[in-house]
Amino acid sequence: xxxxxxxxxxxxxxxxxxxxxxxxCNISLxxxxxxxxxxxxxxxxxVFSTSRNAEREALFSWVxxxxxxxxxxxxxxxxxxxxxxxLDEAKNYILAVSRGDRLESYFQSKGFRYGSNMMGFSxxxxxxxxxxxxxxxLLSGSKRSLRSWMLEHNMPADTAEPLxxxxxxxAHYLALNPQxxxxxxxxxxxxxxxxxxxxxLTAILQRYP
Numbered sequence: 256x257x258x259x260x261x262x263x264x265x266x267x268x269x270x271x272x273x274x275x276x277x278x279x280c281n282i283s284l285x286x287x288x289x290x291x292x293x294x295x296x297x298x299x300x301x302v303f304s305t306s307r308n309a310e311r312e313a314l315f316s317w318v319x320x321x322x323x324x325x326x327x328x329x330x331x332x333x334x335x336x337x338x339x340x341x342l343d344e345a346k347n348y349i350l351a352v353s354r355g356d357r358l359e360s361y362f363q364s365k366g367f368r369y370g371s372n373m374m375g376f377s378x379x380x381x382x383x384x385x386x387x388x389x390x391x392x393l394l395s396g397s398k399r400s401l402r403s404w405m406l407e408h409n410m411p412a413d414t415a416e417p418l419x420x421x422x423x424x425x426a427h428y429l430a431l432n433p434q435x436x437x438x439x440x441x442x443x444x445x446x447x448x449x450x451x452x453x454x455x456l457t458a459i460l461q462r463y464p
Contacts, residue, residue, distance in 0.1 A: 264322045264399075264463050265304050268447075268456065269429060272318075275446040278439055286377035288355030298434045304427035306357035316435050318443045319428030322456060324397035326358070326424045327417040337392045339418060346372045348392035351382035358395050361424055380404050386415070395421065399463060 261284055273280035285293070294302040295314060307317055328345060330337040339345035342365050350367060352359040354375040367373040374391060376382045383404055385391040394401065394415060402412040431440055450456050 263403075264459055265427065267459055267462075268321055268450070269303060271450065271455070271459075272429075272443050272446050275449075276439065276442040278442070284378075286355075287353045287379075288377075291355050294430055294432055296432075298432050301429055301431040301435065303429040305430040306361075306425045307428045307430075308425065310360075311430070314433065315430035316433050316437070316440050317428050317430060318440060318447060320426035321429055321447070322460065323425075323427040324399055326395055326397055326421040327401075328419055328421060329394045329396070329401050329415040329417055330392065331386055331389070332414050332416045334389070334392070339393075341419065342366075342421075345393060345418075348372065349374055349390070350393040350395070351376060351386065351391045352395070353377070353379040353381075357424070361421070362395075380407070383408055393418075403463070 261282055266282060269280065269282065290302045291305075294300045301315075301318075304321060304323070305311070305315070307319065328339070328342075328350075337348055339348060342362075346367060350362060350373050352362060352367075352373055352375055354377065356379065359375070362373060369375060374382065374385075379396065379400075382391045382394065386394055387408070387410070396404075398417060401415045401417075405412050405414040429443070
């Protein structure tokens with residue numbers, strides 16, 4: 256979010272898809288769980304960036320993959336006492352997750368539990384003040400995302416430092432209501448395939464260092 260305008264790689268990408276497919280799209284920033292529920296119950300709704308897995312497959316009509324980057328676990332720079340080398344060791348610290356987000360289910364599948372080593376928030380950036388205050392030990396996301404979040408909070412881009420790569424997270428998708436018009440979903444997918452093939456996605460990525 257910059258100057259009350261939604262920004263980001265996949266925001267720009269989805270806007271471009273809508274433009275190319277000649278449809279009107281209204282993109283809003285909502286708490287993840289609310290956005291996820293809306294996409295399931297409103298025929299003309301969708302949610303991104305969403306992981307596609309067996310549990311969710313039948314819940315949506317899928318367009319993708321959209322832009323995805325490797326995910327990492329991060330600590331606050333200088334907090335050398337927070338030093339897990341893997342997910343099992345990370346369970347000894349407090350990890351922030353966005354409720355309903357793909358990473359919530361990912362970490363739960365790895366044995367993290369609310370009330371023990373995981374705290375839930377409405378958005379992925381909500382816990383950042385607690386991260387600065389040492390109330391939350393670990394954040395997760397891509398390196399690009401964490402740099403952006405730090406800058407948005409007027410902190411140096413390297414304030415959050417990566418500890419290790421998170422394996423097997425999966426790609427990002429635009430998840431549409433299962434009753435969303437099939438011809439429009441196909442048009443969006445067709446335009447996305449073109450953007451992948453002609454190098455436009457690479458150009459978008461380069462605008463977000």
